[in-house]
Amino acid sequence: AQRVTQPEKLLSVFKGAPVELKCNYSYSGSPELFWYVQYSRQRLQLLLRHISRESIKGFTADLNKGETSFHLKKPFAQEEDSAMYYCALGDTGRRALTFGSGTRLQVQP
Amino acid sequence: DAGVIQSPRHEVTEMGQEVTLRCKPISGHNSLFWYRQTMMRGLELLIYFNNNVPIDDSGMPEDRFSAKMPNASFSTLKIQPSEPRDSAVYFCASSRNRGLRPTPGANVLTFGAGSRLTVL
Numbered sequence: 001a002q003r004v005t006q007p008e009k010l011l012s013v014f015k016g017a018p019v020e021l022k023c024n025y026s027y028s029g030s031p032e033l034f035w036y037v038q039y040s041r042q043r044l045q046l047l048l049r050h051i052s053r054e055s056i057k058g059f060t061a062d063l064n065k066g067e068t069s070f071h072l073k074k075p076f077a078q079e080e081d082s083a084m085y086y087c088a089l090g091d092t093g094r095r096a097l098t099f100g101s102g103t104r105l106q107v108q109p
Numbered sequence: 110d111a112g113v114i115q116s117p118r119h120e121v122t123e124m125g126q127e128v129t130l131r132c133k134p135i136s137g138h139n140s141l142f143w144y145r146q147t148m149m150r151g152l153e154l155l156i157y158f159n160n161n162v163p164i165d166d167s168g169m170p171e172d173r174f175s176a177k178m179p180n181a182s183f184s185t186l187k188i189q190p191s192e193p194r195d196s197a198v199y200f201c202a203s204s205r206n207r208g209l210r211p212t213p214g215a216n217v218l219t220f221g222a223g224s225r226l227t228v229l
Contacts, residue, residue, distance in 0.1 A: 036220075
């Protein structure tokens with residue numbers, strides 16, 4: 001069965017500090033990993049996906065199949081990064097995504 | 110495109126009442142998903158449709174929940190009778206997939222703004 005674990009419900013950092021939002025997954029096949037973000041009063045939106053290997057708003061995430069992880073990182077957090085972040089797992093056999101429980105990032109001034 | 114459109118945005122109802130949530134996917138998208146978001150459980154998949162056909166409804170909590178997709182541009186999620194534990198934000202999402210099996214990178218979901226349900 002597919003499973004996504006985000007161990008931290010809340011992560012609070014100061015502006016300019018590095019950020020790492022943890023995500024581990026359980027899946028026997030070839031996974032697709034995503035990070036979605038939900039800013040206050042806005043809808044859930046795609047932040048980045050591992051297949052693109054891109055940096056969005058300074059965030060990066062590397063798929064580590066050995067550790068079954070897809071941690072989201074940013075070297076210098078900004079206040080506007082404060083939001084709810086969800087890690088999600090997809091596969092080619094099932095179109096729906098399995099989401100983790102989410103991590104709320106608070107960036108303090 | 111206005112994106113995925115959900116209505117109502119907010120609904121407050123009393124226990125035992127019927128609730129109907131509506132969703133209009135993005136034109137051209139052929140997969141539609143209903144998710145429920147709660148503080149305790151995060152985002153849970155309730156059901157998803159492909160080409161208007163329900164594919165996986167294993168996430169539907171119980172018989173009180175039902176979902177339909179009568180055509181490519183409209184879906185409903187109904188709760189009857191509603192209970193206080195159904196209080197949550199219900200999200201609809203859609204995506205475009207070609208062929209019988211999705212291709213890598215095709216699992217990008219676009220979400221609606223959500224319907225916040227409060228059952229008293």
